[in-house]
Amino acid sequence: MVIMEPVRVERTYVQSLRARPGEVFPLLCPVREREWVEGWDPVAVYSRSGLAEEDCVFVTEDAERESVWMITRRDSERLRLEMIKVTPAMTVGKITISLREDGEGLTEAVVTYMYTALSEDGVRFVEAYTEDYFAEFMGYWEKTLNEFLESGARS
Numbered sequence: 836m837v838i839m840e841p842v843r844v845e846r847t848y849v850q851s852l853r854a855r856p857g858e859v860f861p862l863l864c865p866v867r868e869r870e871w872v873e874g875w876d877p878v879a880v881y882s883r884s885g886l887a888e889e890d891c892v893f894v895t896e897d898a899e900r901e902s903v904w905m906i907t908r909r910d911s912e913r914l915r916l917e918m919i920k921v922t923p924a925m926t927v928g929k930i931t932i933s934l935r936e937d938g939e940g941l942t943e944a945v946v947t948y949m950y951t952a953l954s955e956d957g958v959r960f961v962e963a964y965t966e967d968y969f970a971e972f973m974g975y976w977e978k979t980l981n982e983f984l985e986s987g988a989r990s
Contacts, residue, residue: 871983
């Protein structure tokens with residue numbers, strides 16, 4: 836057995852979303868995300884309910900690589916979601932999202948992505964996952980979700 840020091844990156848971003856947490860939480864779903872994210876189209880979703888649930892598995896394809904995601908925690912009372920994303924021979928990711936009302940009827944979403952490299956390709960991915968890259972990615976997500984929350988349609 837080989838035990839290796841992980842090559843890992845962890846980034847956290849706090850989004851300000853213009854709706855109550857109860858309106859936002861159901862949209863954090865591989866199926867519902869299609870409503871508000873341009874180009875989001877999972878290849879397959881394995882779900883008893885047809886929506887996000889614990890142990891739901893979905894597959895995405897990006898840049899000729901498939902990734903398998905599993906929702907490991909979906910707590911609608913505490914408004915917390917946790918997923919594992921495996922891109923074979925590249926990375927394992929853990930995504931955690933916690934929502935809370937900010938006191939003015941808006942939502943503060945704390946989003947954390949952690950990636951661990953599984954190969955040299957994964958090391959390159961982790962090294963390129965900079966704070967600037969993550970802030971741009973999260974800013975786009977925040978803007979897109981807010982536009983949907985305000986208009987009810989994808990912009």
